[in-house]
Amino acid sequence: MADTLTGSAPDAAAPVPEFPMARAAGCPFDPPPALQARQDEGRLVKVRLWDGSTPWLVTRYEDQRALLLDPRVSADITSPGYPLQAPNNGKNNISFILMDDPEHARLRRMVTAPFAVKKVEALRPGVQRIVDDLIDDMLAAGGPLDLVEAFALPVPSLVICQLLGVPYADHYFFQENSKTLIKRDAAMEDRTAAHGRLIGYLDDLMGRKMTEPGDDLLSGLVARVEAGELTRQDAAQMGVLLLLAGHETTANMIALGTLALLENPDQLALLRDSDDPRLVASAVEELLRYLNIVHGGRRRAALEDIEIAGEVIRAGEGMIMPNDIANRDPDAFPDPDRLDITRDARRHVAFGFGVHQCLGQPLARMELQVVYSTLYRRIPTLRLAAEVDSLPFKHDGSVYGVYSLPVTW
Amino acid sequence: MRVELDEPKCVASGQCVMAAPEVFDQRDEDGIAFVLDEKPPADLLDDVREAVAICPAAAIRLVDR
Numbered sequence: 001m002a003d004t005l006t007g008s009a010p011d012a013a014a015p016v017p018e019f020p021m022a023r024a025a026g027c028p029f030d031p032p033p034a035l036q037a038r039q040d041e042g043r044l045v046k047v048r049l050w051d052g053s054t055p056w057l058v059t060r061y062e063d064q065r066a067l068l069l070d071p072r073v074s075a076d077i078t079s080p081g082y083p084l085q086a087p088n089n090g091k092n093n094i095s096f097i098l099m100d101d102p103e104h105a106r107l108r109r110m111v112t113a114p115f116a117v118k119k120v121e122a123l124r125p126g127v128q129r130i131v132d133d134l135i136d137d138m139l140a141a142g143g144p145l146d147l148v149e150a151f152a153l154p155v156p157s158l159v160i161c162q163l164l165g166v167p168y169a170d171h172y173f174f175q176e177n178s179k180t181l182i183k184r185d186a187a188m189e190d191r192t193a194a195h196g197r198l199i200g201y202l203d204d205l206m207g208r209k210m211t212e213p214g215d216d217l218l219s220g221l222v223a224r225v226e227a228g229e230l231t232r233q234d235a236a237q238m239g240v241l242l243l244l245a246g247h248e249t250t251a252n253m254i255a256l257g258t259l260a261l262l263e264n265p266d267q268l269a270l271l272r273d274s275d276d277p278r279l280v281a282s283a284v285e286e287l288l289r290y291l292n293i294v295h296g297g298r299r300r301a302a303l304e305d306i307e308i309a310g311e312v313i314r315a316g317e318g319m320i321m322p323n324d325i326a327n328r329d330p331d332a333f334p335d336p337d338r339l340d341i342t343r344d345a346r347r348h349v350a351f352g353f354g355v356h357q358c359l360g361q362p363l364a365r366m367e368l369q370v371v372y373s374t375l376y377r378r379i380p381t382l383r384l385a386a387e388v389d390s391l392p393f394k395h396d397g398s399v400y401g402v403y404s405l406p407v408t409w
Numbered sequence: 410m411r412v413e414l415d416e417p418k419c420v421a422s423g424q425c426v427m428a429a430p431e432v433f434d435q436r437d438e439d440g441i442a443f444v445l446d447e448k449p450p451a452d453l454l455d456d457v458r459e460a461v462a463i464c465p466a467a468a469i470r471l472v473d474r
């Protein structure tokens with residue numbers, strides 16, 4: 001359980017705001033107003049979590065980047081003061097995303113090779129085929145249909161399955177379990193059970209790859225297990241991390257990105273009518289900056305006292321660094337609340353920053369470039385088949401988006 | 410101007426390759442970056458500066474000399 005940090009609240013009389021905060025009705029793309037307001041209040045302010053602890057909220061882009069880069073800042077969920085998202089029984093941890101160097105670096109480097117920019121680029125024609133086939137199916141089925149189920153989730157799922165060597169036929173199983181695992185308000189026992197099922201599934205699959213290795217990432221991990229570089233448990237955990245991180249995130253960028261474009265028809269027209277791959281790439285960066293689907297905030301704990309922004313973050317204190325307000329920081333991005341696919345948004349922190357910055361980013365970018373340059377051109381009359389206000393937004397998950405997106409054309 | 414890359418810091422994000430593909434590439438075996446052109450021509454320096462700014466590990470420097 002996290003240490004309670006109430007002792008260091010700057011002013012015991014002022015109520016410390018609760019975190020996370022709620023988004024405003026009718027503003028599904030913007031950070032919660034109460035969160036955004038903290039940015040004007042100061043660079044470092046306190047917030048209160050579900051367990052009563054009061055970690056620092058780091059409100060500015062530059063400070064978030066500096067801290068995420070600082071080796072005195074720990075991503076290890078067991079570090080004293082780590083701001084827990086939900087109760088933790090130590091059984092649901094998923095590999096190196098919650099570890100510090102040197103162990104984090106050792107494990108991460110085992111799986112970086114296939115995500116290198118040029119290797120990912122070689123997968124582009126295959127991804128284009130997947131996207132085109134799914135659009136063919138949608139056109140054949142006819143609208144209205146749910147874009148999440150018909151398109152947004154299958155694209156990244158098919159891609160990550162191929163890369164890892166996971167049978168896509170099992171997608172219902174792992175999608176359901178990962179949904180539970182990333183749901184903020186799921187009961188701890190349910191999350192532990194879902195985690196256990198995923199670990200069991202990956203362990204089983206890797207066991208089979210010992211006798212029948214393929215040309216895929218999991219077979220590569222199996223070879224490392226056999227070489228004694230990695231325990232079987234570590235390998236299964238890494239498999240779960242890659243499978244999970246590889247599809248929920250990208251799927252939500254596809255669905256929520258489509259909604260954002262439909263709500264900004266001038267931007268959609270600009271994107272649809274251009275065949276400049278640079279504009280497509282720029283639209284991907286801008287939508288990542290604007291939407292911030294991994295919205296729970298990077299969570300960290302100080303291992304030593306750290307002086308920053310005129311304060312001292314003490315060893316054992318927690319920090320939360322929400323990328324949604326960093327990416328809407330006017331000092332970093334002029335006119336930050338405007339979606340403008342022609343702006344240079346490459347410096348956004350939607351993939352995080354520091355040594356944990358997203359491993360799959362070249363893959364996510366390439367998938368999104370293929371999707372955004374294909375879907376709206378092949379279905380130019382694509383439109384919502386429901387009121388925006390009636391859509392089920394994922395307020396309850398650590399990945400934001402929509403549970404379903406009814407569309408027609 | 411010379412490009413320096415602190416290899417042990419690199420986390421294989423690929424950001425530098427995207428920003429300045431003429432100047433950076435990644436190793437086949439582990440995706441760790443290396444410098445293709447240590448003294449890039451002036452017209453590539455803006456791309457290199459962008460790479461310096463977006464490298465998540467602060468592993469790249471552009472030094473005078």
Ligand code: HEM
Nearest residue numbers: 096097242245246249250294350351352356358359360364
């Ligand atoms: C648009 C889609 C995506 C977004 C917005 C996203 C976002 C992020 C963020 C914010 C982090 C940093 C977490 C932290 O610092 O605590 C992260 C880490 C990670 N992501 Fe992604 N991600 C996406 C797609 C992917 C894909 C396709 C994969 C492929 C497997 C992936 C794999 C990972 C892994 C393994 C980590 C942990 C890296 C580490 O701890 O060293 N992500 N991602």
Ligand code: SF4
Nearest residue numbers: 419420422423425464
């Ligand atoms: S941007 Fe930095 S961390 Fe990423 S590959 Fe290049 S040198 Fe490595």
